[in-house]
Amino acid sequence: MNMAERDQDKTRVPRQRRSVETKQKIVAAALKLFSEKGFHATNTKAIAKEAQVAVGSVYSYYTDKMEIFKDALALFHEHFSEILRSHGALRLNASQNKRELIRDVIETVIKAHEVDPGFHREMNIMALSYPEVKDMAEKELRFFFKMTARLLRSWQPEIRIRDPEAAATVIILAANSIVEAVAFGGTGIGRERLVEATVDMLHHYLWPQEASQAIDVSPETE
Structure with a gap:
């Protein structure tokens, strides 16, 4: 031994x-x-x-201290995931406002990111140097891929997506940096503007025809 x-x-x-x-x-x-x-x-x-x-x-x-950190990371992920799991907007019905649904989901993800911004940043830093931390973070990311894919499948055939798994990956990777910018700041652009732009992006991606029809006429063209 x-x-x-x-x-x-x-x-x-x-x-x-x-x-x-x-x-x-x-x-x-x-x-x-x-x-x-x-x-x-x-x-x-x-x-x-x-x-x-x-x-x-x-x-x-x-x-050693790394073993403590890994348990702390597991606890952080537990708190983070609980917010997402408890989120109510997991199903789409025909009468639901699509933009408000997307906004609700985004706000929930932002809320999850704001659970502990300091530890979230430390996790990202540690993942660059410690493979075991990177593996734990990537495992949690795969959970979000699967959760988003389930959400997309529950919305079919309302949405245009044909490959929920690939679409979920695209959405998470594209939106994650935006959500982190909203939660942690540093872009110089206000929270509401970033959220609104993200809602626009996902609305056009998931429901392009509806999104195009819903575009308001700008003041300059009136």
Whole structure:
């Protein structure tokens, strides 16, 4: 047994209620500190202090800080996904206003991104250097692809899409950077303008005929 295996053997899987709660406190504290200070500026002692547990308690569950970060990332994804899963606009009916439906979905995704902007940014930074973090982030992205594809399939034959899986990938990749710009800022363009432009883009992509008919006459042409 090598050193890493011995260290792993020393950690324990929480089974008792108090043990589970202690580990949850550690992960929640780590998520908060990673969000505020970043991974590299946070040490195990600070995590223990924030969680109000002994440093030894942290090491009884984790061999190193990266293991804590991965659990914090899993908790972040859980919070992020719960907002999307609880979203009500998962089905389309003929009487529904398509633009308002798209706007509702976009606002929900923005809300999910705003759960913890600091940790979201740290996750993106960490994914560039740590393959295990990148793998976890990509796994979560695939969940969004599948969820969007299911949403598109539930809208057929109302929409023009023939390949929901490919369309879902296009929509997520195109909209994700826009949504992040809205949630995190930095473009110099206001939130409402960015949301409106995204609604226009997706409306024309999914319902091109309806979108073309709905274009208002501009003041210059009246």
